[in-house]
Amino acid sequence: MLTATVLALGACPTAAQAFGEDADHPPAGPSGGASGDTLTAGVGTRVTVRQVSGPKGGSSAKPVAPVDPNWKPPACWYEPVATPEQLKASVESLKKGGDLVHVTPSLSWGEELMVNHYEKGETQSDGAEGYKNFNIGKKGKFWRGVMNPDVKDTIEARQCETNLFWQDADTVPDIENAPTPKILAEYAYNKVKVPKTEVELKPEGKSTVNLPTWVWLDKGEFEPVKVRAELPGTGIWAETTAKPVGLHLEPGTSDAETFPADGDCPADEDGGIGTPYTKGSAKEDPPCGIKYLRATGGQSYEMKASITWEITWEGTGRAGGRLPNGTFEGTQDVTVQEIQSINR
Known part of the structure; x- marks a missing residue:
């Protein structure tokens, strides 16, 4: 069950590597923020984009402008971000008051939420069931919402604001704004x-x-x-x-x-x-x-x-x-x- 939150996005200045991040697929741009004991969506993305064919015009090449003035790229979607082990390491670092190693540099959260909900398995006030010991031993990842970094921070872009939620391996959430090939194609539009x-x-x-x-x-x-x-x-x-x-x-x-x-x-x-x-x-x-x-x-x-x-x-x-x-x-x-x- 997803728990939506509507909070202001912020940025943490630390340069530590994000949880779920790797050298080949770092998130692009800022990734979100937090207030109190809630975790919000980010504006970065792990989607990788590359040109596979056609001429490369260098610095003179520019994106095309859509003929339809009403067409808009997707404002937000959901992505996998951390394994149980990565999330646990992040929270352990947070409890020690460390430098947020393994914690995404611009997506933070309150210790109370992370310990009570993801470690101790406590149910949230809205009925969202908790995760015992970060789901260690299960195959899958925790997912989060991201904003399209190519669009403005709008109401539509905040539709994916939510706490981290679990998704079993080899499956995709059956929810609105779940990632699809069409969403990726529309995201790539501005990259052409x-x-x-x-x-x-x-x-x-x-x-x-x-x-x-x-x-x-x-x-x-x-x-x-x-x-x-x-x-x-x-x-x-x-x-x-x-x-x-x-x-x-x-x-x-x-x-x-x-x-x-x-x-x-x-x-x-x-x-x-x-x-x-x-x-x-x-x-x-x-x-x-x-x-x-x-x-x-x-x-x-x-x-x-x-x-x-x-x-x-x-x-x-x-x-x-x-x-x-x-x-x-x-x-x-x-x-x-x-x-x-x-x-x-």
């Missing part, structure tokens, strides 16, 4: 970073009035990006994939025509968008491009190029589906000259 939106232009340098500027994407740079999220100790995983499916062009001036007319350039079957310019195509209408009708007069037009990324996911037990498409916008300066010729 796509390359900076910068399209290829021809002619390079300067465009010419009334002659089309061809626009296309470098297929090698704009390949699908796949990110994998896993929750250690549960067998739950998900892979979230972003695939470029379209490009929208805005010339930066009303004195221009786009190709196609609506400025939307769909992806080809092989994933490419637009067609590279070839010699002799200067006067042809490109599948994707812009024709400027007036020169810039020594300045530049600010062309906007927005790529739409289709987001899908798959996970444990052949689960899968779609998440809201994402967009990523970039701007490029385009100078347009008056002369009616182009280098071939």
Whole structure:
């Protein structure tokens, strides 16, 4: 039985390793706080995330913005955090007034609760049954709620605030906000970073009035990006994939025509968008491009190029589906000259 608590989150400055933590899967960020004899949820997570395929854009790569403004990632969920032995060691350290060795540095609790409820097995005032000697000898872990570190501290994020509770090995709690492949996929959404939106232009340098500027994407740079999220100790995983499916062009001036007319350039079957310019195509209408009708007069037009990324996911037990498409916008300066010729 879970015992919900609604308390302010705090941080303890000690740098000791958290219980249930290991070198390969440390919790990310702060993890919660306590008041009196109650233990609250944290905002850190043990979920690991890594990119498994696709181009890596380095510092220039950024998360996509969901097309649906109402879509939100999961605010909180539950995770395993400590074995019986780890919890007992934590409490023994706490009783001795130590430096909280084996106790998560930013998730603390009152000694009375930990001794009476988890060591002596006393039932709480709300009827929650206690745990005799920290469940030593049983297979499983104590779980806690965590807040998604990517979302603000909201009422929704505090829905997982609870005291530590027991879960048998190889099982997942059958409760609201229990971890699922979809929750991990949604968490990974914000971890999918796509390359900076910068399209290829021809002619390079300067465009010419009334002659089309061809626009296309470098297929090698704009390949699908796949990110994998896993929750250690549960067998739950998900892979979230972003695939470029379209490009929208805005010339930066009303004195221009786009190709196609609506400025939307769909992806080809092989994933490419637009067609590279070839010699002799200067006067042809490109599948994707812009024709400027007036020169810039020594300045530049600010062309906007927005790529739409289709987001899908798959996970444990052949689960899968779609998440809201994402967009990523970039701007490029385009100078347009008056002369009616182009280098071939």
